[in-house]
Amino acid sequence: MASHGNKSEEEAAISEAPNTPISTIVIIIAMQTEALPLVNRFQLTEDLDSVFPQGVPWVRYHGVYKDLNINLIWPGKDSTLGVDSVGTISASLVTYASIQALKPDLIINAGTAGGFKAKGAVVGDVFLAADCAFHDRRIPIPVFDMYGVGLRQAHSTPNLVKELNLKVGKLSTGDSLDMSPHDESSITANDATVKDMEGAAVAYVADLLKVPAIFVKAVTDIVDGEKPTAEEFLQNLAAVTAALDNTVTQVIDFINGKCLSEL
Template sequence: MRIAIITAMEEEMAPFRSQSQIKVKTQVGKVIIEEVIYRGEPLILVESGIGKVNAAIATTLLIERYKPDLIINSGSAGAFAAGLSVGDVIVATQYVYGDVDATCFGYEPGQVPQMPAKYELNAAWLDMARQTATAADLPYFLDFGLVLTLDSFMSESERVEGIKSTFPSVKVSDMEGLGIVQAAAQYGIPVLAVKAVSDIAGHGSVTANSFDDNLDVAAEHAAHYTKLLVQQIQSIYVKSEAVVE
């Protein structure tokens, strides 16, 4: 089982690097790819750079060079759903572009022309994620649901309310996730996305300050749950390999 973890920023990757032995490091433009040993098992770490284009490029490079069996996108997000607080974690069940509008041509809000209206993440891997959450004593709130990907930082309250009215079930938004999911879908590779809240969307300059102040907390919480997933998957894989042998 070859697992790859993608983050957008160095701060989001730091919790993984700190516990990994880096064997090989390559860089193409903004994309940093590292082959590492984590808890005695191989893992691929990818720092993509910010934004969905960088994320899609990084995912394509990763898949073409390494052909992973599973990609996990770990990182920060802005909260839309009521009741979410900084540090809470959302696992994406669906992804939609929050800033795409081709409705005048009959497409659904968020649907890129000639592409799916929404991207459903792999049900079997989501079941694994739910089982992992149930079995763990998590020091933060965790939920599952719709995540939006947008090119903009969601600080303006009027725009945030408009997005909420269009996508009432949205939990959080990021700037990379669907770039990863869409690119991986072209190759038939499943993705899990683990997003921790760094800020509450729509609070103006407070939102930006919250992001700066809480990025490390969000990165740590997203990484914590991602590590639990990796450990669970590696445990099952090692056991299955032992049975085969």
């Protein structure tokens, strides 16, 4: 994964990628509702002898599908409030711990997201993110401002995009479900089609530890539409999760037997 939009670094990384088929995949998913259909689809089992530190709520489901070792990581429920551990902090921690414990060849961050009708998104669309950036880390000091945005490119997947006819757009990440005027300005500057609460954090850790990552995001709500975001998100979550499940399955089927450079 290249950082800060440097194509030459990305192309160099692909050319240096081992010419062996992808074997181990880690799928990072923030919400149980999003995770369970894939757990059932791939007949994964929960790891009761956890590879993670004692006491954390993180859950690993794992199994073998075709020629792939699949690990689906869900950050679990907050131990105090009992809700899904969404957001960038949990996403960063589980990504780091998963890479350390499982040594994946590829990370897939899958989940739901808000979309922008101004960029052509509609509810039910599934996007592959071309790159990820933050919209709520505003540091108005030269160079620190670029660090705050934290732009990272996803692993290049031209063949996957063509074969599955996937939509491609830029992803912007922040720790709030709603969108403040400051966030809106930053999201516009990021040229984002979709916004979520985890992607850029996963991208940061994956880039730090030099593990290729791709981002599959299904649109539950239209951020620049007329409906309240929370209401529209909850209304569409189940149906859009089914679309996400189908697309991730197609992505996994495509990846099976291929090298990173063939994606």
